[in-house]
Amino acid sequence: GAGVSQSPRYKVAKRGQDVALRCDPISGHVSLFWYQQALGQGPEFLTYFQNEAQLDKSGLPSDRFFAERPEGSVSTLKIQRTQQEDSAVYLCASSLGIRDRVWETQYFGPGTRLLVL
């Protein structure tokens, strides 16, 4: 595909349910980022992968949040025992991942809107 894709685009979950959000980065992109965007706010960094290695997970809000990228391409963000405060748009971004070019462009997906009832 031409860009970053995410699925599902919308997800409604009952409090306590587990959810899995998928991100397909641009082919060949080494770096992958997850962000959480609450209503009316800017995105907040959750975690970062370089290939299959999760190099930074400092933004994950609790141990209910788990992300993986087992083959260095598709990534899944899993939220266990969802809470109402988890309601947000979850954005995925990818970049080429040339490490000495920290300014390089992050290409964002359309996001998954999660609503926890």
Added chain:
Amino acid sequence: AQTVTQSQPEMSVQEAETVTLSCTYDTSESDYYLFWYKQPPSRQMILVIRQEAYKQQNATENRFSVNFQKAAKSFSLKISDSQLGDAAMYFCAYRSAGSGGGADGLTFGKGTHLIIQP
């Protein structure tokens, strides 16, 4: 930790006029990168312009330019000849030049909603 502040929740401009969006940031680092992203209603975030902190020259991309004041920690975006397609949320973002400890991701402001009046 770094913070990014956008003090204008909403701005309105007439088509073809010029508008400036404000952004300030707080950091103790000397080397970093600053970005303006545009998020149209479809929610796909698009990079508008970037600035390396070590460069004194302000970045320019066609109708978009920045006023980077490092000492004041200010990074405003000027949009000239505003077009209807410029209507969107605009986010200012910061990225450390280091790595690890949360430095790898972007730190965003809360955004400014730009309205273009025909």
